[in-house]
Amino acid sequence: MTIQEAQQRIDAWIKTYGVRYFNELTNMAMLTEEVGEVARIIARRYGEQSEKESDKQKNLGDEMADVLFVLMCLANQTGVDLEAALQKNLEKKTNRDHERHLQNPKLQKD
Numbered sequence: 001m002t003i004q005e006a007q008q009r010i011d012a013w014i015k016t017y018g019v020r021y022f023n024e025l026t027n028m029a030m031l032t033e034e035v036g037e038v039a040r041i042i043a044r045r046y047g048e049q050s051e052k053e054s055d056k057q058k059n060l061g062d063e064m065a066d067v068l069f070v071l072m073c074l075a076n077q078t079g080v081d082l083e084a085a086l087q088k089n090l091e092k093k094t095n096r097d098h099e100r101h102l103q104n105p106k107l108q109k110d
Contacts, residue, residue, distance in 0.1 A: 003083035010072045027074050034066040 001009070014021055022030065041060050044051035075082045101107055 003086065004081065006068070007072050007076055007082060010069060011076050014073065014076075021073055021077050024074060024077055027070055027077065031067065031070040031074065034063065034070055037063045038067060 021027070037058075038060070041055065041058050041063060043049045044055050045060070072082065074080075075085075
């Protein structure tokens with residue numbers, strides 16, 4: 001599905017099952033919480049922290065999807081077309097950084 005289709009499906013889900021959107025401040029807090037759950041898995045599974053038994057069953061993809069869901073809720077509430085915004089953002093990055101990373105010695109392969 002496209003990003004635009006995902007935003008539409010989330011909007012329909014909210015209106016069918018969620019009754020209404022939480023307000024923007026609540027959704028911002030929820031987004032922060034969901035990002036924290038992704039960070040916890042990354043820090044323990046790929047970082048230097050040890051992974052607790054209770055964390056080993058957590059699904060990284062599911063937690064990332066939670067982040068996308070809340071982000072798309074916020075986009076719907078604030079009138080942001082994420083597909084168009086992402087396209088414009090990639091164009092901005094390409095124009096700004098088209099040589100910067102290629103010339104960064106820290107990123108050169110050994």
